[in-house]
Amino acid sequence: MLDIKWIRENPEALDAALAKRSAAPIAAEVIALDEKRRSVVQSLQDMQSRRNAASKEIGAAMAQKNAELADKLKAEVATIKETMPQAEEEERNLTAALNDALSRIPNIPHDDVPVGKDEADNVLKHTIGQKPGWNHAAREHYELGEALGYMDFERAAKLSGARFTVLTGPLARLERAIGQFMIDLHTGEHGYTEVSSPLMVRDEAMYGTGQLPKFAEDLFKTTDGRWLIPTAEVTLTNLVSGEILAEEKLPLRFTALTPSFRSEAGSAGRDTRGMLRQHQFWKCELVSITTAETSLEEHERMTACAEEVLKRLGLHFRTITLCTGDMGFGARKTYDLEVWLPGQDTYREISSCSVCGDFQGRRMNARYRGKDDKATKFVHTLNGSGTAVGRCLIAVMENYQNEDGSITIPDVLVPYMGGLTRIEKAV
Structure with missing residues (x-):
């Protein structure tokens, strides 16, 4: 606000x-x-x-x-x-x-954000890694998963309808392994505190991070008036709502590995095949609570933490600075990480890291005070995916696919897979 x-x-x-x-x-x-x-x-x-x-x-x-x-x-x-x-x-x-x-007024873009109308006006920041060089044709993740026998959309539709997926066996474990790898990296090396928080919240929490009132149609609501979180940004950021923090304790850095729930309102006809755009998906979220003076530096740091996930997985990606017309409602500046998907022959967003200034701090009435200060200031907040687990699973499947349809496990995930180095067709 x-x-x-x-x-x-x-x-x-x-x-x-x-x-x-x-x-x-x-x-x-x-x-x-x-x-x-x-x-x-x-x-x-x-x-x-x-x-x-x-x-x-x-x-x-x-x-x-x-x-x-x-x-x-x-x-x-x-x-x-x-x-x-x-x-x-x-x-x-x-x-x-x-x-x-x-x-309902969106945040004010930083002066260095490129001005533009839509994603066509976004600006490349840098590119990391190389596209895989194969002699065989690349298949999309759902083709691979169904052929292997571990990805089932028909049973998911029987249970819940469209935009849900059932994973079994080694693919289910691979999804879990990716999430565990992310949370371990961010807590063990990047200094984030792991949080286990509710998946359902009150109106005030959704208002605090800007989902309400403008984006109610994008959310799921329970019969008793609570909301399913569309991202753990909601709970992690609202941990400090209504509080006055000591400046010397900042920044606070939180992370959580949780399911996220989105209605995907307005996305009819988009990404209907596979599991790119789901009503329910796992995501490793990063949130920072900072001072006004350090928030931009923290933005660069957070983005680097998200990038490290993809680097260690050996995935080719690029980092994009979003233009003013493509940024989210509460953001002042956003970097998108777009991973290369050989099956689609294109880049797809896998993480979005945003600095929000005091926009959310005002909505939450979250403030901080310096040691010798009488007056308080509103906190600055940042959030980012570190990264979306489902899309990372897709990227691993498509980039590590073999000609026979099997999938090689990236080295950093082998310990999380109990030593398994390759996923092969179910017998």
Whole structure:
């Protein structure tokens, strides 16, 4: 969420930033709503002050046995009491409307983010590794998985419908091995604290990280009003909601290996084959809580941690700086890691690492204070996939496929596979 004071002082800057995101100007509308609310608040304060003053004057008039003045003042107080509830209701409605308007404004891009409309305007940061060089034709992951006998979409559809997958045997273990490898790397070498957190959260948590109210249709909701998390970013970031942290304890770095749940609203017809776009998938999430001065440096660090996963797996990938029109709602700057998939003959996103500034900190009311400071500041937050386990499974299958359809296990995963070095067709 953006600071209304900043919007009042910088309306042109807000609209210019929104234009970079191909969004309509909104500063005038928000400022008008804020001015109306402030006017009602001032009116309420004036009424309260007058009521208090008149009450004192009533006492003085009665002490002077001035019944006529006392009655006149009592009538004035009564009128104020009758008028105030309506003004209070108006103030509540205007405050809710202003907060709703503010909650739907996307974050302001950093100055160095490339301006563009969509993914065609994203900018290459660097490329790591080489594409595999084979003499045989590459097959897609679902062709490999079904031929091996360990990937079943028909049974998944029988259980849950479209966009679910059943993995069995060594492919199920490979998925688990990839997740375990990621979480071990981030906790053992990258300094993240592992967290086991709920998979269902309240409205306030979804609001804090920006999924609500704008993206409700992308989420799954339980019958008792809780939400299934679309990413562990929600729980990890909200760990500090409503708190005032000591600056010397920052940055806080959290990681979690959890299922994620997404409705994939608006994705009809996209990636219908295979397990690229699922309603349920595992992801290793990275979250950092930092100060304003260190958040950009932390962004580079987090991205490097995610890249290390792909480097150790020997996967070819590229890192992209997203343009203003392709960034997520709460991001100020985003790097996407796109892994090479030989079966599709293209790059696909496998991680997205974003710095959000104090956008989420304001929504969560999460602050920090320096050792010698009286005032507090809102924390800066960052989040990234370190990485998406299902897509990493796809990448491993397609990049380590052999001509006979078997899959070689990357060296770093062999210990997690109990020494198994190759997945072959089920007998």
